[in-house]
Amino acid sequence: xxxLPYGLMAEFTTPEALIAAAQSATAQGYTRMDAYTPxxxxxxxxxxxxxxxxxPLVFLLGGILGGSGGYFMEWYSMAVDYPLNIGGRPFHSxxxxxxxxxxxxxxxxxxxxxxxxxxxxxxPRPHHPIFNAxxxxxxxxxxxxxxxxxxxxxxxxxxxRRFLHELKPVRIVEVPQ
Amino acid sequence: MEEPPLGYPTRLLEPGVTYAKAxxxxxxxxxxxxxxxxxxxxxxxxxxxLSFLMIAVSWLFIRGVGVWGINIPVAWGFAIVNFVWWIGIxxxxxxxxxxxxxxxQPWRNxxxxxxxxxxxxxxxxxxxxxxxxxxxxxxxxxxLPYPDTMGLWPQFRSPLVWDAFAxxxxxxxSLLYWYIGLVPDFATLRDRETSxxxxxxxxIFALGWRGSAVHWERHQTAYRLLAGLxxxxxxxxxxxxxxxFAVGLLPGWHSTIFPPYFVAGAIFSGFxxxxxxxxxxxxxxxxxxxxxxxxxxxxxxxxxxxxLMVGYGYFMETLMGLTSADxxxxxxxxxxxxxxxxxxxxxxxxxxxxxxxxxxxxxVRTNEWMLFWVxxxxxxxxxxxxxxxxxxxxxxxxxxxxxxxxxxxxxxWATLIGSGGLFLTLFLLFIRLAPAIAxxxxxxxxxxxxxxx
Numbered sequence: 001x002x003x004l005p006y007g008l009m010a011e012f013t014t015p016e017a018l019i020a021a022a023q024s025a026t027a028q029g030y031t032r033m034d035a036y037t038p039x040x041x042x043x044x045x046x047x048x049x050x051x052x053x054x055x056p057l058v059f060l061l062g063g064i065l066g067g068s069g070g071y072f073m074e075w076y077s078m079a080v081d082y083p084l085n086i087g088g089r090p091f092h093s094x095x096x097x098x099x100x101x102x103x104x105x106x107x108x109x110x111x112x113x114x115x116x117x118x119x120x121x122x123x124p125r126p127h128h129p130i131f132n133a134x135x136x137x138x139x140x141x142x143x144x145x146x147x148x149x150x151x152x153x154x155x156x157x158x159x160x161r162r163f164l165h166e167l168k169p170v171r172i173v174e175v176p177q
Numbered sequence: 178m179e180e181p182p183l184g185y186p187t188r189l190l191e192p193g194v195t196y197a198k199a200x201x202x203x204x205x206x207x208x209x210x211x212x213x214x215x216x217x218x219x220x221x222x223x224x225x226x227l228s229f230l231m232i233a234v235s236w237l238f239i240r241g242v243g244v245w246g247i248n249i250p251v252a253w254g255f256a257i258v259n260f261v262w263w264i265g266i267x268x269x270x271x272x273x274x275x276x277x278x279x280x281x282q283p284w285r286n287x288x289x290x291x292x293x294x295x296x297x298x299x300x301x302x303x304x305x306x307x308x309x310x311x312x313x314x315x316x317x318x319x320x321l322p323y324p325d326t327m328g329l330w331p332q333f334r335s336p337l338v339w340d341a342f343a344x345x346x347x348x349x350x351s352l353l354y355w356y357i358g359l360v361p362d363f364a365t366l367r368d369r370e371t372s373x374x375x376x377x378x379x380x381i382f383a384l385g386w387r388g389s390a391v392h393w394e395r396h397q398t399a400y401r402l403l404a405g406l407x408x409x410x411x412x413x414x415x416x417x418x419x420x421x422f423a424v425g426l427l428p429g430w431h432s433t434i435f436p437p438y439f440v441a442g443a444i445f446s447g448f449x450x451x452x453x454x455x456x457x458x459x460x461x462x463x464x465x466x467x468x469x470x471x472x473x474x475x476x477x478x479x480x481x482x483x484x485l486m487v488g489y490g491y492f493m494e495t496l497m498g499l500t501s502a503d504x505x506x507x508x509x510x511x512x513x514x515x516x517x518x519x520x521x522x523x524x525x526x527x528x529x530x531x532x533x534x535x536x537x538x539x540x541v542r543t544n545e546w547m548l549f550w551v552x553x554x555x556x557x558x559x560x561x562x563x564x565x566x567x568x569x570x571x572x573x574x575x576x577x578x579x580x581x582x583x584x585x586x587x588x589x590w591a592t593l594i595g596s597g598g599l600f601l602t603l604f605l606l607f608i609r610l611a612p613a614i615a616x617x618x619x620x621x622x623x624x625x626x627x628x629x630x
Contacts, residue, residue, distance in 0.1 A: 015624055022390075034389050034390060034391060035389070035390040036387060036388040036389055036390070037388050037390065037393065038196060038200075038361075038365070038388060038616075038617060038620055039361075039393075039617040039618070039620040039621045039624065040393040040394070040396070040397050040617070040621060041390070041393070041624070044390040044393070044394075045390045045391055045393070045394035048390055048391075050390070050391050050394070053394065053395050053398055055395055055398045055399055055402070056398065056402060059399075059402045059406075073322060074333045077322065077330035077331075077333065078330070078333055078334070081328070081330065082328065082329065082330050084332075086334075089334075093334055096333065096334040097333060097334075099336075099339040099342070099343065099413075099417055099420075100333055100338070100339055100342045102409075102413065103339070103342040103343050103345075103346040103413070104342065104346075106346055106350060106406050106409065106410060107342075107345070107346040107349060107350065109402075109406055110349065110350045110353055110354075110403055110406050111349070111353070113399055113402055113403065113406075114353050114357065114399065114403070116399075117357070117395055117396065117398075117399040118384075120395055121389075121391070121392045121395050121396070123384045123385055123386065123392070124384035124385050125384075125385040126380060126384075126385040127385070128385065128387055130387055131387065136387075137368035137369070138368075139368075139387065139388045140200075140361070140364045140365040140367075140368045140369075140386075140388055141196065141197060141200045141365065141368070141369070142195070142196035142197045142200065142620075
């Protein structure tokens with residue numbers, strides 16, 4: 001018996017056709033699927049029934065950590081660990097601690113956000129079965145793909161093929177495992 | 178043909194640009210190495226200029242900062258002039274790519290990548306100068322809080338330490354923002370490249386990007402949030418740089434107008450540099466479909482308006498100096514108006530205030546040659562402005578007996594020219610190896626046009 005393919009993939013020429021296809025696949029009850037496009041298509045992720053992401057929270061937490069950590073560092077170094085009396089000015093001179101606090105807020109927020117992005121999308125990952133699909137390079141040029149994956153409980157080759165056929169794609173291919 | 182109407186959102190891309198054409202037009206520059214003759218000529222020139230930097234910096238490391246023209250009282254000289262100039266240039270890139278993204282200005286989409294690259298390389302050139310100026314550049318890490326065996330900390334009340342944090346953050350965030358935007362485009366190059374070696378090269382930078390809808394959604398979230406984080410940096414970095422001066426008590430420095438005046442100057446000089454770089458690239462690589470007269474007009478408008486703000490800054494500085502009733506402020510202003518610094522002051526006024534007035538004309542704003550020359554003049558003028566700010570005040574402080582003067586040495590000039598060489602070298606390598614225009618952003622724009630009637 002030949003091994004099951006990774007999935008069945010339909011190729012479209014416009015983002016609108018792909019969104020429509022994704023919506024009807026979701027309506028059909030498919031859950032394990034993904035779409036591949038050369039540029040971000042507004043609303044596609046929602047049409048695929050994917051959940052909202054938690055990246056903004058990572059940015060926020062990073063910013064809070066960076067800001068409070070930065071301010072603490074300044075207070076600790078200037079007022080506790082190594083107090084320097086300069087013209088009788090207060091050790092805890094908060095107005096002059098603001099710039100570094102601000103910069104560290106931005107820096108740590110950006111660093112943790114980017115780290116969070118790569119963790120959440122599981123990249124770098126140089127190999128993926130989807131690259132086995134013939135002509136998949138056009139996903140970074142001018143074609144729009146919808147791939148129904150075989151580990152979907154609803155997936156069977158015949159019904160999936162029939163379903164995709166109704167969406168009138170340019171073509172349908174099996175993606176080898 | 179009728180001229181396109183002023184303003185957005187008409188004709189951002191010439192008609193007939195399809196997804197495949199956008200890929201081909203942009204990716205063919207690095208992939209098919211088109212117009213290599215031009216590139217090699219420019220690259221050879223850039224390397225020649227870079228050699229100035231190598232020699233000048235080697236000599237500096239051997240002999241110390243005494244090889245420069247700096248002295249007491251003018252301890253800052255060219256190093257700080259060049260630092261402020263380069264870092265100012267970087268600002269336009271962030272403004273174009275981050276602020277215009279958040280303001281949903283689609284015209285940015287074909288120029289953002291080049292401007293971001295310019296930002297990164299300019300900030301790199303800028304960051305080099307204060308380190309070289311340290312005298313003992315090998316202990317640059319004293320600026321950072323690290324577990325020091327002597328138990329010392331940086332002086333967090335000092336604008337010079339703020340500067341280290343501001344520039345470091347600016348560079349890091351700009352680099353992340355640039356790279357995150359580049360990942361999908363590296364994937365496009367990976368999929369188009371035919372030589373296995375280069376395919377692997379692009380594959381490494383593409384990180385296995387496959388254009389998944391879920392990935393795109395998170396990518397966009399992160400990209401927009403990074404833009405949001407970069408936006409206050411446009412205002413904060415040059416404000417902090419200006420505090421290096423404004424917190425000092427010297428006449429001509431100790432002034433509250435400095436932060437906004439520096440930020441306006443940064444945007445002014447940055448847009449001038451974007452135009453200086455983009456106009457030749459546009460005609461060499463024939464990118465007229467992607468960088469249209471509309472783009473030139475918009476950039477010229479931003480440059481012009483920020484230039485008017487800079488002019489207001491000069492006016493207020495002079496007015497405050499003349500009416501401050503502080504004899505040293507007054508003397509400093511007089512020295513600029515018709516004293517020993519008058520040649521620099523009036524050259525600055527000519528380059529930054531008078532000549533840019535030609536930008537009132539729409540014909541000038543869309544004419545490649547006129548715009549190119551105006552942008553060169555502004556670059557020069559903004560550099561002279563920093564000479565005026567740094568040198569004039571230091572040379573004439575509060576004790577006339579300690580007044581001095583400043584004259585740069587050949588090593589100062591070699592370092593300045595060499596930093597230009599470094600910038601050009603990096604920039605040329607970038608346009609040879611990476612997509613100079615954001616491919617996926619341009620395609621987004623094309624898709625939106627299909628929707629619109």
